[in-house]
Each structure stands twice: as C-alpha cells, then as structure tokens.
Amino acid sequence: MLLSVQGLRKSFSGRTVLQGVDFSVAAGELVAFLGANGSGKSTTLRCVMGITAPDSGSISIDGAALDSLQGRELQQARQRMAMIFQKIHLVPRRTALDNVCAGALARIPTARSLTPMLFPADVQQEALDCLDRVGLADRAFDRVGRLSGGQQQRVAVARALCQRADVVLADEPVSALDPHAAEQVMALLRELAHSEGLAVAAVLHQPDLALRYADRSIGLLQGSMTFDLPSTEVTAQHLDTLYAPDRNIAA
C-alpha cells in the first residue's frame, strides 16, 4: 500500500472530529471519501497532508511511517504527497506553466525561484510535460485567470504532477466546477491513477460521481468509518445512513 493510515484521531477544542480512522490507498487506485457535512472527510485529508496536526494515529508512505522519519527524510516523504484544493489555489496572474513550475519549488534553489524567469530550463520542460499529461500544453502561456474553472483545476493537477507526487489528496476537487468540468477532472484523476500508478484519495460531495469514478469508496459518519467497499458494492442503504445528519439539519 502506497498510503496507509491507522488510528487517526483529532478533536478541536473538545469536539471530536475523527475517532480512529483507518484506511489505505494502493498505487493505481482512486478512493473516494463520502460523508455528510462535518463528518471529518476534509479533516482526514488535512491531517494526512500535515496541514492539521492529528492528536494520534500513524501515517505511512510506501511502508515508511512518517513519525519514524526526521529532517530531510521526512520532508522527502511528505513531498511524495500533493494536495488538490476545492478553491484551486493557483496564482491567477501567472501563466499556467509558471504555476505548474511552482510545484517543483522544493527541488529549486531559493536563489533561482525568486521569479519565473530564473526557473531552471529542465523544470520548465518538465512542467510543460505535466501540462501535456492533463491535456493543456497548448494553454501553457495563458494566464491562469483566463482559463475556465475546469481547466484551472487541471493545471492544479499538473502542479501536483510536477511535484513528482505519487500520492494525490484531493479535497472536494470538483465542488466549485460545473457538471461537465467535474466529469473531466474526475476522469483525469482516474486516468492518472490507472495509467500512471498514482494513489489518489478524493473527498467528494456527489455520491454518484464517486460511485462512477472511484475504485473504492469510504463512508465517514461523525468521524468514524461506516463502510470501505469497492464502489460497485455501495448500496443506496449505505448512502442513506451516511447522509442522515444532513437531512436532520434540513428538516
């Protein structure tokens, strides 16, 4: 298993958000996280990514537990994970190519990363290849702000590729996109998992997207996992229990 997480717990000022989450994602697999608002889906990804510090639990990349690593080794292990955000988080005024190059900053000396003009030529070539893999090589020199939402999210995926990540964590990657763009981005994530062997974990708000694109789906309910099944085996019953909290709030 490329990414394996055990006993993840987190509480924010007394309120328990995650009460022991265990899961793993294999290379070449797209796993979807489903759950109502506040079920802990995003917190799970943010804890794995190290943006939020978990209270307890262990995270292993390719068999190496992160808390057994230190300094440079820990940094290198962390860089094998890249995050895709709901709000995309690119710099709109910069070109697609410059934004993708920024994924490689950890490999570029600080002096050569002060402005895109100084980025090494091989990094720029690699960034262009990454844009080609998401189908946007022809838009490399367009400002990101001029691209559509779906194209922007694909540029963000290319940035993750340029980071040379083999684990991609996507936090509601398609929530801000129109249905067609959402399908495109999901198809791209599945394609990258299946043909390039990435381990992709995506938090999704739309169960139908998850069941159609993900190899496996994990249901979270109030910080605990209710199912971890191949997407083909997830039933309406499963989903019904999962989204009960949302309906109670609405009622």
Next chain:
Amino acid sequence: MTPQTLTPAVARRDTTAKSRVALVRPKKPLRWITTTAVAAAVVGLHAVAIEGTDFKPELLVDGWKGMAAFIGDAFPPDLSWEKTIRPGLEATLVTLWIGLLGTTLSVPFALLLAALAAENTSPHRLVYQVARSVLSFFRAVPDIVFALIFVTAVGLGPFAGVLALICHNTGVMGKLWAESMEEIDAGPQEALRTAGANRIQQVANATLPMVVPQFVGLLLYRFDVNVRSSLVLGLVGAGGIGLLINQSIKSFQFDSMLTHILIVLVLIIVVDQFSAWIRRRLAA
C-alpha cells in the same frame, strides 16, 4: 430523494399563504440612550475643540479687507517668461523629480519591511513586531522634520527633499503594502507550503504575484501624494516650486506667487490624470 422532501414544503406554503408571519421588530430599549450619549459626546468634543483653536468666525468677517488686499495684489498674475514662468516651470520639474525619486527609491525598503511586517509573510513574531515598529517610526515622523534633519547634513536643496520623502514614504507605503498582503487570499501560499516550498519561495511565487495590482495602485497613490508633499518641502528649503512660492511671498511679489500656484495646479492635475490612467489600464 429531493422531490419527495420538497413537495410537502411547497404545499404547506400554498395553504398558509393568507395567515402571514407577523412583522415584529425586536425592541432594543437602550438604543436611544446610546444614541443620545454618543451625540452629546460629539457635541461636547466640538465645543472643546472650538475653544482650543480660537475658532472665531467674527475675526474672518472683520478682517476681510486684509485678505482682499492680499488677493488684489496677486492679480493679474505675473506672466513674464524670463522673470516668472521659466523659473517656475524649471522649479516645478525639480518638484516632480523629488516626488518621483522619493517614491521609487523607497520601494526596496518598503517592500522588505512590508514582507517582514505582514502576518502571513513575516518569518517570526519578533521580526514582525520590530518591522511594525520601524514602519510606525518612519510614518510618525513628518516628512518636513526629516527634511530639516537632512538639510543639516547635505545642505539646502532638492537632495534633502528626496531623502526626506524616501524615509517618510517607506513608513507609509510599507504599512499600506503590509496590510494589502494580509488581506490577500492565503490559499496559494498554503498550496506551495504543502508542496514543500520554503517561506521565501512561498512569498515570491504566491503572495507577491497575488498583490501586484494593489501594490501598483498604492504606489501611484503615494506618487501623487509625494509630489504634493515635495511642494511643502520646498518651503523649508528643499528646492522646487515650493521654494519659489516662499520667496515670492517673502519679497511681496504676490503676482509671481499666483503664477507659481497656477503652475502647481496644472502639475497636480497632470499627475492625478496620469495615475488615474495607469490604474484604469491596470484594472482592465
């Protein structure tokens, strides 16, 4: 799933359409007391301020003749080329150059201090506090005081004015830039942090490119202000058209003074239009 849950709600709204919800604003009994207290405090402060500034309109009414004589002496403006207009235009250029250099040469200092004094880009809490204090100091000391200090070092002339503006403008622009960096969306910076970029790389490749339009807008605004400040600096000997205005007042040549003021008016309008034009292009 959704149609079933929606239908009853719509139906209920239809049947109860006649018995409407009563509009009752929640009463806030203390509000009028607060309003009266604030109004009384404002009036009281103004009474003290009028006393403190010897604000007596009757003095203005009684003394209108002095003012009329002064303005009358200024008309018609002296339009002689050699004596007034040519020196006036030359001095106006100097004023413009003081404002320009005072703005541009403060950019590196303002940029560095702004990056250290913005919460989202500062490397350490202590650095943040120190940078804030330095900016506050440069902002608190008026440019005219800086000019007087520099005059004692480099003598009378435009150079002292440039140095004074660099100091004061560093304080003001650094503060304005730091604030606009703090208001910027933190997302791109966080994205680069998760990608393993160090602090300098995050600032150079996310924060700074995000704030460029705001920075340029504020820079132009400061250029506008600094050109006007450099006029005042001329009054204390820092050269430029301000110096000529001061000299013509002291030698009772009010007609020359009026010409110089008209030239200044043109300069201010030109600078204002220029920066408005750039900002429009930037927004497009």
